Amino acid sequence: MAKHFKSHQPEHSIIFAAFDAEELGLHGSKFFVENPPIPLENIQLNFNFDMISRNPKNEIYVVGTYPYPQFKPLVEKAAKTSPLKVSYGHDNPNDKTKDYWMFSSNNGPFHKKGIPNITFSEEDHPSYHKPTDDFENINPTFYKNVAKLIQKTIENIDQNFPTK
Numbered sequence: 001m002a003k004h005f006k007s008h009q010p011e012h013s014i015i016f017a018a019f020d021a022e023e024l025g026l027h028g029s030k031f032f033v034e035n036p037p038i039p040l041e042n043i044q045l046n047f048n049f050d051m052i053s054r055n056p057k058n059e060i061y062v063v064g065t066y067p068y069p070q071f072k073p074l075v076e077k078a079a080k081t082s083p084l085k086v087s088y089g090h091d092n093p094n095d096k097t098k099d100y101w102m103f104s105s106n107n108g109p110f111h112k113k114g115i116p117n118i119t120f121s122e123e124d125h126p127s128y129h130k131p132t133d134d135f136e137n138i139n140p141t142f143y144k145n146v147a148k149l150i151q152k153t154i155e156n157i158d159q160n161f162p163t164k
Contacts, residue, residue: 010155012044015037017032022105029106029110033110033113040113045115045157048105048107050106051125052147054122054138055139056125057085061121062079062153063089063091063101064091064116064119065091067111074160078153
């Protein structure tokens with residue numbers, strides 16, 4: 001993705017960051033927002049990718065469009081051409097039918113700071129947090145399709161950045 005955006009310059013700056021210790025308490029992303037390389041007010045949107053390499057239902061969730069609805073039409077535009085089943089949810093604290101994910105991944109520290117964020121993730125796959133959750137079980141086609149969806153979403157938002 002970084003290589004793509006290096007050769008296809010976006011209108012807005014992009015920082016690619018890989019955070020560590022998510023499972024241990026979001027330590028990497030917490031450190032980032034507490035010690036940002038640029039002023040936090042300059043970060044207009046955080047994209048978070050968590051568990052995007054396998055799903056038996058060919059489904060990816062986009063989380064964050066409930067609190068930040070201005071981004072949903074741009075995600076939907078990218079999703080129209082995707083072979084994936086794109087679902088929304090896990091971001092409404094009043095929806096008791098789904099777990100609330102706005103603080104469950106590296107998007108959480110950004111959300112706490114009031115920085116809009118969009119997370120791409122899947123609901124738990126059969127090997128989630130089990131010894132069988134190995135690299136060999138990644139579905140390359142699913143992963144590539146998710147990566148294409150994310151890239152198109154970033155491009156749509158970059159070219160049509162909505163105001164609140």
